[in-house]
Amino acid sequence: MAAPPRSLRLVSLRTPRFRVYAAKAETVNKVMEIVKQQLALGADAAAAVTPESKFTDLGADSLDTVEIVMALEEEFNITVEEDNAQNITTIQEAADLIDKLVA
Numbered sequence: 363m364a365a366p367p368r369s370l371r372l373v374s375l376r377t378p379r380f381r382v383y384a385a386k387a388e389t390v391n392k393v394m395e396i397v398k399q400q401l402a403l404g405a406d407a408a409a410a411v412t413p414e415s416k417f418t419d420l421g422a423d424s425l426d427t428v429e430i431v432m433a434l435e436e437e438f439n440i441t442v443e444e445d446n447a448q449n450i451t452t453i454q455e456a457a458d459l460i461d462k463l464v465a
Contacts, residue, residue, distance in 0.1 A: 385457035393457045396437060397422075400430045413454040430456075438464060 390413050398408045401420055411420065417427050431447045434440070434456060440463045442450075450456045 385454065385461040389461050390454065390457040392437065393434065393453050393460065396433050397430055397453060397456075400433055401426060411453070413457070414452055416452050418451070434460060440464060 394411050394413070394415075397403075397415075397417070397420065398411055401422055403411065403420065407420070417430065422430065427450070428447075431442050431450065435442055438460050440460060442459065442463070446459055450459060
């Protein structure tokens with residue numbers, strides 16, 4: 363059986379799931395660099411760091427996370443409230459919060 367003409371083919375209505383990020387790429391890159399430095403990641407581990415990387419997956423414990431937040435506060439000249447700091451689990455979340463606080 364021949365394939366139906368292109369105009370009669372069914373089109374999937376499913377769209378790929380995607381997440382809209384608010385942070386600028388520059389902010390995300392700075393956050394990634396700070397996290398790499400704070401966690402003293404080697405070249406192999408540093409190459410695997412992405413905006414979706416969770417601090418815990420990169421080997422950070424609760425003290426490391428506090429130090430990361432402090433380094434971000436110093437770099438971006440911001441103050442992160444304790445409630446917000448506890449909700450930051452990924453690089454992207456940190457960058458989104460920073461851009462929100464800087465704006």
